[in-house]
Amino acid sequence: MSVQVPHNDAPVRTVGRLESALRAQRAAGRKLLVPYVTGGLGADWVDIVRALAVAGADGIEVGIPFSDPVMDGEVIQAASQRALTQGATPRSVLSGIASAEVDTPIAVMTYYNLIARAGDKRMAAELARSGVAAAILPDLPLEEAGPWCAEADAAGIETVMLAAPTTPDARLARLAERGRGFLYAVGLLGVTGERSQLAESALAIARRCKQVTDLPVLVGVGVSNASQAKAICEVADGVVIGSALVRRILEGAGPDGAGEFIAELRQALDT
Amino acid sequence: MVAAPSPMGAPDASGRFGSFGGRFVPESLVPACMELETAFSEAWADAAFRARLSSLLASYAGRPTPITECPRLSAELGLDIVLKREDLAHTGSHKINNVLGQALLAERMGKRRLIAETGAGQHGVATATAAAYFGMQCAVFMGEVDVERQALNVFRMQLLGATVHPVRSGSRTLKDAVNEALRDWVASVETTHYCIGSVMGPHPYPFLVRELQRVVGDEAREQYRERYEGADPDVVVACVGGGSNAAGTFAGFAETAARLVGVEAAGGSAVGHGVPGIVHGMRSLFLQDEEGQVLEAESISAGLDYPGIGPEHAHLAELGRASYEAVGDAEVLAAFQVLARTEGILPALEPAHALAWVIRAARDKTLAPGTKVLLTMSGRGDKDVAQVKEMLA
Ligand SMILES: Cc1ncc(COP(=O)(O)O)c(C=O)c1O
Numbered sequence: 066m067s068v069q070v071p072h073n074d075a076p077v078r079t080v081g082r083l084e085s086a087l088r089a090q091r092a093a094g095r096k097l098l099v100p101y102v103t104g105g106l107g108a109d110w111v112d113i114v115r116a117l118a119v120a121g122a123d124g125i126e127v128g129i130p131f132s133d134p135v136m137d138g139e140v141i142q143a144a145s146q147r148a149l150t151q152g153a154t155p156r157s158v159l160s161g162i163a164s165a166e167v168d169t170p171i172a173v174m175t176y177y178n179l180i181a182r183a184g185d186k187r188m189a190a191e192l193a194r195s196g197v198a199a200a201i202l203p204d205l206p207l208e209e210a211g212p213w214c215a216e217a218d219a220a221g222i223e224t225v226m227l228a229a230p231t232t233p234d235a236r237l238a239r240l241a242e243r244g245r246g247f248l249y250a251v252g253l254l255g256v257t258g259e260r261s262q263l264a265e266s267a268l269a270i271a272r273r274c275k276q277v278t279d280l281p282v283l284v285g286v287g288v289s290n291a292s293q294a295k296a297i298c299e300v301a302d303g304v305v306i307g308s309a310l311v312r313r314i315l316e317g318a319g320p321d322g323a324g325e326f327i328a329e330l331r332q333a334l335d336t
Numbered sequence: 337m338v339a340a341p342s343p344m345g346a347p348d349a350s351g352r353f354g355s356f357g358g359r360f361v362p363e364s365l366v367p368a369c370m371e372l373e374t375a376f377s378e379a380w381a382d383a384a385f386r387a388r389l390s391s392l393l394a395s396y397a398g399r400p401t402p403i404t405e406c407p408r409l410s411a412e413l414g415l416d417i418v419l420k421r422e423d424l425a426h427t428g429s430h431k432i433n434n435v436l437g438q439a440l441l442a443e444r445m446g447k448r449r450l451i452a453e454t455g456a457g458q459h460g461v462a463t464a465t466a467a468a469y470f471g472m473q474c475a476v477f478m479g480e481v482d483v484e485r486q487a488l489n490v491f492r493m494q495l496l497g498a499t500v501h502p503v504r505s506g507s508r509t510l511k512d513a514v515n516e517a518l519r520d521w522v523a524s525v526e527t528t529h530y531c532i533g534s535v536m537g538p539h540p541y542p543f544l545v546r547e548l549q550r551v552v553g554d555e556a557r558e559q560y561r562e563r564y565e566g567a568d569p570d571v572v573v574a575c576v577g578g579g580s581n582a583a584g585t586f587a588g589f590a591e592t593a594a595r596l597v598g599v600e601a602a603g604g605s606a607v608g609h610g611v612p613g614i615v616h617g618m619r620s621l622f623l624q625d626e627e628g629q630v631l632e633a634e635s636i637s638a639g640l641d642y643p644g645i646g647p648e649h650a651h652l653a654e655l656g657r658a659s660y661e662a663v664g665d666a667e668v669l670a671a672f673q674v675l676a677r678t679e680g681i682l683p684a685l686e687p688a689h690a691l692a693w694v695i696r697a698a699r700d701k702t703l704a705p706g707t708k709v710l711l712t713m714s715g716r717g718d719k720d721v722a723q724v725k726e727m728l729a
Binding site for chain 2: 133149208
């Protein structure tokens, strides 16, 4: 199966809500900050989403917990497991997102089986109806993404593509072409989780991505604190912060603590 | 006239058997899967590679394994039963066939570390064995539940120089061991080959493992024909966890008239109760809930305790070329004892499932008296003796 890539005579690609928001902030000289939270984790997770918006997030990633999250390390695995035990389902997470009523664009992050089970078309429509702007599916690589992307494009859902340190340059360009919202540069070879040091590969992949695309390039996986975020933003347009935030939530940070952590990062990136 | 395509040919360019298969992996692993696909197709077309593998299989793994007639069991059941004796292969199961081939491929790709998931521990032992033989590093991921019920195999792996990582997430069995092996591979892919133990995972694994296991079916067909004046068995039976011994066996008989039967554990019956889904890199049948959360399988046999099935089996089931049956723990325990008592062979609990179905089918006359059955005895029961002792107490 091959993936349709737009040619010169193809219709102009539409720019969705997430991508326009990120492009606008970038144009205003701001570094982009996208925190990740696990949907359905704790009774107050929707308040956490609101707190992240208030704290200055440019976009918010909400994880729909899956039983077998192969791209996730211990922290997000534990969060997914706890959310599932507390009864989280794709539907409950989507209705939580709809009820949050934040202006900050929201991307859901999940594994493809939860979409395939519902059906591409139905899930794309449900995401749109819930006010979701974009979807990040780490186990749906370019070669398999065609059918989902067709439905997502039709429903106005931006599909974010991921680029890895092992991705060859020629393939990077194809990922960027198919990608919507932003290009997610995976900062290291490994699963999500905090690292004490910023990986060398993070700067390298950010640089390579910037060379092939005008899409906002955000580095995620292994970006753990303000100084790492600042360092990577010397090259990248922004960062995704996952495990560092989710660990705080698991430890009981609540909406206030989560908001404070993101506000701190916001300030570091803005100065 | 165009010949009908073989029901067990190569997958299409996207790695699909019918609508099943594909390559659903994180971007980090896509280049490694492509590299493996190329390495395998080149190696498989390379006479020197094939010769080296054949010679290893003969001198190290003990191939060909024999087929064995079962006169006393046959008399008891009113059938004509022959076993393909993978239990006699080095390390005690068919898993060695796959592992030697993959270790050679790893060597060809310049990778010096092997990782593997294991349920019963047989694939872990086989991988640890190949790593020792080739002087490679080896890490094996095994669910905590299986570490307990297959303690002997854990010790064997350690003796062979492997590190065994107990997996504490989810159901703490085979499914979670695969997750953890994939997570390791995402981080180690530049130096490490993931030696998948069954006909599952992303393309090219289901195809590659089936080709490496087809030696079981090809040998059995020729041995059977030689012994029975060119005849083929009426029914070919094998147990199915991920489905590698069954796929290897079926590949040798797909173009004969033999009926092909795969036997799953009732608590892990992906064909019986699964629905199409995408897990562990492949589109196949999985036990899952309405939302798409994967359910936990439940079986006394650690090797069959898996909520999915290899994609080619899902395809064969859809085509109707093979059928899939499920048996419960009690029948399996009975079959285990029957074979020991009548033929002096202690089967592993996994192939005891295949036998349990044969016994049931003989009793309820699903198999007519005199039916010629070839059953793949995929492994020996030494690893299960302690567990069986407890269950019978
Ligand atoms: C002896 C034996 N048979 C069968 C299996 C199941 O694997 P597969 O279905 O891939 O043959 C195992 C797995 O551990 C095994 O040890």
